[in-house]
Amino acid sequence: MAKNKTLKVDVLTLFPEMIDAYCNASILGRAQKSKLLQVKAHDLRRWAIDKHGHVDDRPFGGGAGMVMRVEPFYKALKQLKVSGAKTRVILTSAKGKLFTQKDAQRLAKYDRLVFLCGRYEGVDERVATKLADEELSIGPYVMTGGELAALVVTDAVARLRPGVLGQKASLDEESWSDGVTKEYPQYTRPEVFGKWKVPAVLLSGDHKKIAEWRKKNQK
Numbered sequence: 001m002a003k004n005k006t007l008k009v010d011v012l013t014l015f016p017e018m019i020d021a022y023c024n025a026s027i028l029g030r031a032q033k034s035k036l037l038q039v040k041a042h043d044l045r046r047w048a049i050d051k052h053g054h055v056d057d058r059p060f061g062g063g064a065g066m067v068m069r070v071e072p073f074y075k076a077l078k079q080l081k082v083s084g085a086k087t088r089v090i091l092t093s094a095k096g097k098l099f100t101q102k103d104a105q106r107l108a109k110y111d112r113l114v115f116l117c118g119r120y121e122g123v124d125e126r127v128a129t130k131l132a133d134e135e136l137s138i139g140p141y142v143m144t145g146g147e148l149a150a151l152v153v154t155d156a157v158a159r160l161r162p163g164v165l166g167q168k169a170s171l172d173e174e175s176w177s178d179g180v181t182k183e184y185p186q187y188t189r190p191e192v193f194g195k196w197k198v199p200a201v202l203l204s205g206d207h208k209k210i211a212e213w214r215k216k217n218q219k
């Protein structure tokens with residue numbers, strides 16, 4: 001049987017430990033052990049502009065906060081040899097395109113994903129226009145940094161890669177797999193918990209009726 005290819009993920013961040021903590025646990029951790037996934041978190045300060053580790057500066061035109069400079073991202077991408085059609089560079093950004101399951105399916109086709117994580121007031125716009133292939137937001141709200149966004153996208157993409165989840169069927173029927181439908185309600189033991197009962201049809205063994213019930217109860 002052909003070996004499933006490794007999805008390589010690089011995350012450029014000021015807080016690599018945040019990425020490692022999540023990606024080394026549970027399903028992603030297992031996927032890494034079996035070489036279906038390889039996540040490397042890189043401390044952006046390795047490519048700081050001076051020996052004091054500076055990666056940010058004041059915004060041109062004035063305003064509150066600091067903006068992350070373009071040079072550390074540029075140097076990091078160069079040193080990590082980030083290029084090629086099967087690689088996608090993603091800037092995490094509150095003003096980016098809203099990330100959806102369709103994006104997860106699209107990104108799952110790449111061999112390598114590289115996430116650029118902002119902090120502070122954001123990132124010099126040249127990172128978006130000259131270095132990144134796309135800018136993704138995980139929702140209409142502002143967080144303190146891009147690390148959670150990089151993790152959300154990595155998690156949603158990795159579980160779509162062959163071999164990462166046990167059963168492929170679980171991917172076909174779940175919420176958003178067609179971009180619209182949400183999954184039917186699921187139940188397990190006990191059949192009765194206090195006054196709360198599992199719908200009788202699910203215990204009937206009648207597969208046709210169960211399928212009809214599930215279709216009717218999708219949101």
Ligand SMILES: C[S@@+](CC[C@H](N)C(=O)[O-])C[C@H]1O[C@@H](n2cnc3c(N)ncnc32)[C@H](O)[C@@H]1O
Binds near residue numbers: 092144145149
């Ligand atoms: C405090 S935010 C900057 C917000 C920016 N000043 C604005 O108003 O759009 C710092 C960093 O967090 C990340 N971030 C914040 N919210 C995000 C979201 N909803 N989706 C993806 N990344 C986000 C981005 O990397 C951003 O550069």
